[in-house]
Amino acid sequence: MSSTLQCGRFELDLGRPLIMGIVNVTPDSFSDGNRHFSADQAIAHGRLLIAQGADILDIGGESTRPGADPVSVDDELKRILPVIRGLHDTSIPLSVDTFKPEVMRGALKAGADMINDIYGLRQPGALDAVLDSRCGLCIMHMQGEPKTMQQAPRYEDVMHDVEQFLHERIAAMQQAGIDGRRVVLDPGFGFGKTPQQNYLLLRRLQELDSQGYPWLIGLSRKSMIGHIIDREPAQRVSGSVAAALAGLARGANILRVHDVAETVDAVKVWRAIEHGAFL
Ligand code: PT1
Secondary structure, three states: OOOEEEEOOEEEEOOOOEEEEEEEOOOOEOOOEOOOOOHHHHHHHHHHHHHOOOOEEEEEOOOOOOOOOOOOHHHHHHHHHHHHHHHOOOOOOEEEEOOOHHHHHHHHHOOOOEEEEOOOOOOOOHHHHHHOOOOEEEEEOOOOOOOOOOOOOOOOOHHHHHHHHHHHHHHHHHHHOOOHHHEEEEOOOOOOOOHHHHHHHHHOHHHOOOOOOOEEEEOOOOHHHHHHHOOOHHHOHHHHHHHHHHHHHOOOOEEEEOOHHHHHHHHHHHHHHHHOOOO
8 A cells, every 4th residue: 555645636646756847937947047938938848748757747936046036926926827827737736836825825726736845834824825725735944045055054963953844844734734645845955955965865865754754855957966977957867867766765755857758767667676667
């Protein structure tokens, strides 16, 4: 028997790894340049990722990579709403990558199935914004805020601090009355962490107590990959796939990736080896 994730219109089977494909609707995304800024381009890219085997799409209207500038609620909604509407007739759940309660409400009204929040529903009003919904919720650890988080990451014990933070957020959600079947956790690779801290968290993912909640991990094209292979984001595909498989081997359930086709193939072969899964 395998567990499931309640995700808006869908109930996702976590008996196999799921691939979340990234759809950026930002002018400054670190690895896609300007390519997916217009709604039409983002919709076309989303459809391509579905054809390549994505299980979920993650639509983002504000870049949260290190050093990125904030976006207003209005601008973020203008970017993502047409994309949610344009992809709503597809057969897979739509996640929206946002930490702003107003954007969450707008996205859910437009039909989003999941809220992926890098602040872990810490903004005032965020818990309220998702309470009356059945949407999936990704709760991520971040130290600091995107603009400055990489300046001086500091931890007593990064494993313990990330775990404790996630446990506090779980408690806050339980207190708010949020159904645990909607929740997935994320250690937040690259969010206020040095390369060493990122690799420690990945290597020891299995030792982090998720209290039974599934894990989502985002490693795709990040600087922790570039740190090892010294390549630009678009040239980090193989490195990212290697890291994703290492994450699966340590218990990750959902992989947030740019390169869906490559990751889908790698995961299929990995499953054939690990689980004798030949279809
Ligand atoms: C993530 C994630 C995300 N990452 C979730 N949402 C980004 N749940 C956006 C770098 O070091 O891991 N999990 N939404 C993208 N953020 C980054 C962070 C991009 C660091 C690049 C870096 O290069």
